[in-house]
Amino acid sequence: MLTSLYVEGQTWFHRAPVRAKLIALLALSIALFATNSPLLLLPAFLLCGGLYFSLGLTLRQAFARVGVVFFTILVLAVVNLFLIPVPDVLALVLRLMALVLFAAAVTATTTIGAFMDEVTVLLRPLERLGLVRAADVSLALGLVLRFVPDIFARYQAIREAHRARGVPIRPLTIIGPLIILTLKDADTIAAAIDARGFRRQ
């Protein structure tokens, strides 16, 4: 149900270290916002697009992933045409699309495990201050992945119960029971975690 957006592949971008890719994304966003010249933004857009489309995604998959974002960007660009000069609109569209393409490329070439390693590194200063524990973040993430299918099954059961009684399916009558039933498990799950000493407390 929750398959990562990572795509299997052996390109140089797959092999590049995650940290370098994230720093490149940050640097690119700063650099692109620093310039307004289409002469710089167009090559950036073409390079990011070339990179993204060379990662081994099929064209359909590739467009499906960025389609909604591009659609929003284009709608806003049409609005912008009435409000700001045309060259500026062009620069804005190129910049944002380049950034989105590069970000999508990073997502498509980085596994969840690799991301989590970087998250652990980023959390280290907070951990030293005693604000958060990296192990807790990983545990919470694991819990989410573990319980999404269960909660979805519960949602389907509640929906079937509505159908069986001929009650119309409305968000209101579904969300209440879904949340109560799910959160009532919290005590049992917490007890199970503590009983196994996962958090060493």
Add this chain to the structure above:
Amino acid sequence: MNTRDLVLIALFAAIVVVLGLIPPITLGFIPVPITAQSMGVMLAGCIIGARRAALSFLLFVLLVAIGLPVLSGGRGGLAILAGPSGGFIIGWAVAAYITGLIAERVIRPGISEGRQLIGFFLASVVGGILVLYAIGVPWLSFVTGTPLVAAAGGSLAFIPGDLVKAGIATLAARAVYAGYPLLPARA
């Protein structure tokens, strides 16, 4: 943080993921379809309180950032955060916190049902709409270059839908509060 809080945070993030899988509903009198997921901010603040709700949404944003398709419509990844509506997603944690803060102050065990409903609605509107737009709209204006006034004007189209969401979230939060109260009370 005790283990129960940690579990509640994770479970609520998981609920928000599932809300994204529920098909959106269209109401005749509103132009934009209503996704159940966007009610998550209001629900989280009103049900598990400010701190846990904010952490729950930070966890959810982490899921988006590491490339899990947890947003409604199976979207996810860094591309969404880099796009025009990235500010709304980043803003969810703050919005959930403010929603929770108001709910914690207004709702107390003894008060009448009517006051509970008003309290939850107020918390949902201020946190889930005002605060969220106060973060998301300037962000959108900055990244897309759309003048702030135009961006704010355009987002007015979403307000009727958001008010409906706040209404549904209010009733759901009140139902959960009656059945299984988790909201920490504050003086």
